[in-house]
Amino acid sequence: MKQDRPVSPAVINRLPRYYRFLRDLLGRGVTRISSRDLAQLMNVTASQIRQDLNCFGGFGQQGYGYNVDLLYKEIGSILGLNQLTPAILIGAGNLGKTIANQIDLSSRGFRLGGAFDKSPDIIGTNLVGLTVRDIRDLEAFCREQGPRAAVVCVPKEAAAQLAADLVAWGIVGFWNFSSYDFTQNHKGGTAVNVHLGDMVMTLSYYMDQYTPQPETEEL
């Protein structure tokens, strides 16, 4: 669902969490919830929930709260989950396999239509119902099938080499697990770069700032 004006990335990053909590509520048979109760459940303020949802017009009713099913569907629609963007996975080694097995893309806006690797040991194996193809067939596949998004699970150097080709072959969205930054040189597309190693460094920072450190080794 296209928004009339840009919404701040912080709000967008919070939307999937609302979606997740609302799905849990639906699963537990809850049909209606006050912003106060939703706030308590999610450990945020009711005012933040109202502010976040007001970016999209707001969905609560004074004195009623939120209709859980309606809000769930609205947020899904805002996130673009009611259409499936065709996607491919590149790099079907341990990381690629784990991502494909852990994350059900079809409930998150994408339809995985192909998986590619360069290793003869991996080509031909099964990955979530797909037969892993030879990466040499990637260009032909892209030109024939028109995938729009790629889950990139190859090392940095391989990603850097592939990036320009993928853009040329029509890929405009990257869910990138390589330590190469996809947005860096390819501004035509949209990328969510997942730097796992960066995340654990922020944990190190916060532990250093906010928790006692009785057991650490000085290097």
Next chain:
Amino acid sequence: MKQDRPVSPAVINRLPRYYRFLRDLLGRGVTRISSRDLAQLMNVTASQIRQDLNCFGGFGQQGYGYNVDLLYKEIGSILGLNQLTPAILIGAGNLGKTIANQIDLSSRGFRLGGAFDKSPDIIGTNLVGLTVRDIRDLEAFCREQGPRAAVVCVPKEAAAQLAADLVAWGIVGFWNFSSYDFTQNHKGGTAVNVHLGDMVMTLSYYMDQYTPQPETEEL
């Protein structure tokens, strides 16, 4: 390195990226860089770099730029990487194995001292040099060895059950891959919750907003 006053999370989240780019520069033998060149390389503005680093006192010299090695070490020190916090990994299935193999914790502030699982097929196997232990031995291990951080790679329900115990056994930092939110009920600790499924939904949003959608299926 403790900071005198809190630094915004947005700045903290950017620090590991500076650290990564500086390490690459060092690897290429670059010893000195202007904020303009660093900005161009990282696809940010020179003013943002200066503002970010000024939160920690700033490290550039007018007319000289940044000493790459010095800045790399300073940011490492800010991130708390010059000490190794003892850590454990819980859940050594595919996800846990992938994380442990992909991310070298020792260069990111942590020393992995134990790995735990409940599956007889996994207990006793090798994980990055550690023999995976029975999760029933977790309490004794925590009380004897005093790990401070946990990489949590178990399903949501298991994580919810473990959370209070882990806090009671002295774990104060969580790198959490389960879809249970660790910060939610355990305010004593620090958590970096990695919701991979949330991330790909934000990609869906941005693709829906900013890229043409010629090939999508309506559900």
